[in-house]
Amino acid sequence: MNRDEADPGNPVEAGLDTAIEANELTRKFGAFTAVDRISFDVRQGEVFGFLGANGAGKTTAIRMLTGLLTPSGGSARVAGHDVYTEGEQIKRRIGYMSQRFSLYEDLSPRENIRLYGGIYDLTAAEIRERSAEMLSRLGIEAVGSRPVRELPLGWRQKLAFSVALLHRPSIVFLDEPTSGVDPVTRRQFWELIYEAAGRGTSVLVTTHYMDEAEYCDRLSIMVAGRIAAIGAPAELKKEHGTGSIDDLFVRLARPAVSESKGPA
Amino acid sequence: MSSSVSARSLRKQFGETRALDEVSFDVEPGELFGFIGPDGGGKSTLFRILVTVMTPDSGEAQVLGLDVVRDLWALRRRVGYMPGRFSLYPDLSVEENLRFFASVFGTTLERELQYIAPIYDQIAPFRDRRAAALSGGMKQKLALCCALVHRPEILVLDEPTTGIDAVSRRELWDLLGRLREQGMTVVVSTPYMDEANRCDRVALMQSGRVIALDTPAAVAASLGRPLFAVRAGARHRALNVLRSFPHAHSVLPFGDVHHVTDVRRDVPADVIADELRRYLADAGFADAEVAPAAPTVEDVFIDRMGAPR
């Protein structure tokens, strides 16, 4: 599928692989409903922006989709597997990178690659080959054996992303991957995202940089546990009459943010 | 009128890393001054030196006319500081945190309630909630209250908008703007380039050095070459096409357009725009829009920063 063609249309077309299908997905914590019946899908090879204010339920939703949290209601399939019953299979077919943690800092890039290769059960040959390719593509062969903490932040993030893709997952979840990184590295990072998507990997990314929201094929904005808007950036702007996603976000999220209950 | 902050040739090294490399600047009283740049640029280290929590290896700095190394005890009463990480007590409630910081500075919450009301009113409904249970935006507002509660003469805020959503960010900047209107000198740092426009003056910081310092408008205008915004469907392919344009100096995605600059300085802008349109049309982008665009602070940052770190 040519991901460059804008396809404003709708959800699930027969015969097309969807990386994520969520239907009325819900999660409650006691009396507090963190995620309130959200429905959306992410297609194969799509870059999907998952936006929302702090406390809007984004993190909870992602935890359900990555098999870390069991939903309270609704249904979801990730990489073709049911989130309730096939958690283990999901974990094998997805990649994950969070800004809080990505790589072990006292290990070198090579060692990190070997570790994750081992965890995802790649063969020694596969690991060797992908490691060499990755280090050369990122241009970090020279420092491939130094501890990761000695690498500049931008390189670390790019490496972490590549490692998340090491086992060729069908979908990768990125949690604020470019936080605090310089503007050039951010763009280089997004090139990596495009390349991955071009190879057929779906990418679900959360970010607080509103200009990055524009880079996505489609995006959703969560407000108070619900999806307030979903669609391609251009369409959404036209529909709501705003000049930027930033303005759109503010318009949708402002009332809810003032009364935010905060994370459970 | 003497500066609120005056720094000369500040240097700070941590092991092999040079965190600050000959940083010099002045902040005028009542100014909203922003330090813009990514992590690792030296902003936090600089702020720590200004609020006397660290000493520079060399160079000197004065805040409110007091030396940051020698006069630390006198200075600490008069500076309000919001550190980069959330620095309040997670197991104490909003009100308990405020009372603690008020008393540490020798005042009481009651006495200063009126003063911090514009901000405190926004979190007052949650006054009994433990700080750990607040959302990101609320935490920052609480931290701001705690920094203000002793009526400092200058506010130093280290990345107050990092990690919080766009709405809370705007609200925080509105608050800072209001404080500045009341005469407070505010020194703030942020990695978000677009926030530069909310400051009176900005200093762009990268790898411990100030790479530009002026009003946001002046910084943006200092790009030195014409800039074009190119809008085309199939953005990624368009990007690659533009990169192969023989005179392209820089091609960068910027939201829903691409920013393109040309290496040639002597060719008029409309000529370049035409060339770009034709080049794109030849590559299959007949509907591409090319228009001159005003440079932003981010454009200048990228231009000046050198190789990415």
Add this chain to the structure above:
Amino acid sequence: MSPLVALLRKEAYHIRRDRRTLVVVLALPVVQVLLFGSAIRTDVNRVRLAIVDPAPDEATLELRSRFTATDTFHLVAVVPRASDLDPLFRTSQAQAGVVLPVGFAEDLAGRSPAQVQIIVDATDPNTGSVLRAYIEAVIRGYEQERIRLKPDSTGVTGTSTSPLPAESGFSRITATSRMRFNPTRESSNIFVPGLMAFVLTILASLMTAISLTREKETGTIEALLVSPLRPWSIILGKVLPYLAIGLVAAVAIIAEARLVFDVPLRGSAVLLVGEALLFILASLALGILVSTRTSSQRVAMMGAMLGSMLPNILLSGFIFPIESMPLPLRLISQVVPGQWFVTIARGIMLKGVGLEYLWKETLILGGMAALLLAVSTRAFKARLG
């Protein structure tokens, strides 16, 4: 490659590269074996012995020389009256005493057995039996010697193995013994004062070390540092609450010792609590000192344990007698606050003595607390770097 192997390899890297933990994990057992090996002694050396000799004669002088001849005993005093022993015991100058009778030589030459009394300070972990046994051994040895040398009716010196009929008038020494301060030799009486030191020091050192490094880890320390609060007031803010908790703990331990284990409290309870206060202060200061060296709670915990637990088990006299240790360890034990507190606590609880006997130890303990507090306050920087 199996995932498990990958995880094991990763863990190996972490362990190898965490230098500090590695040193502790590898070096600690070695150090511990050395220390414990040197400290654990069941034999006895340098027992401080006082002899009461009201009427020195050739026999008493001979017996006295038997005691001084060996390394086992260190003669601290020879006094004329049994009552002179009392202050020596109370100040712990003497651990044991031997009371010789008037006319010892005559008794030995005559028909009635000579009465020798052995008095042992049973508050010492060298439990009375061991001390008494040693003293008895010397006395018996002397007795046997005299028997060997004493001519029998034929004028020929007999061997030590030849039994002698009672009527030949051989000399005998009857030794009776008294266990002072701890007549029933309850081990809880011996251990409880040391246990108190042990528990209190861990509580105090650990809590302050963790509390301060937690503030460093969460970042709240920055807000404190940038305020007008001086280092001493930040430290005071940490010390006072834990001091209060420590006092409550001390009182609870004493009450428990009295009520559950029937350990006597013969001296002043108020004095004991006061001394405990000094000791807790010293331990708190140690915790603060540890926290100034690190920003990690985990390292602080290890440091506090090493700095407080280890010395207090080994070198306070809590379990292992200090007298039996090699010189270096004995010297180190002099700077362990726990050692002084244990002596004081034993004195107050078991011997019933007051400040008149314990003023020196109290002064030393107080001095240590003050010194540690001063050092740790200075080490606590008003800045991050």
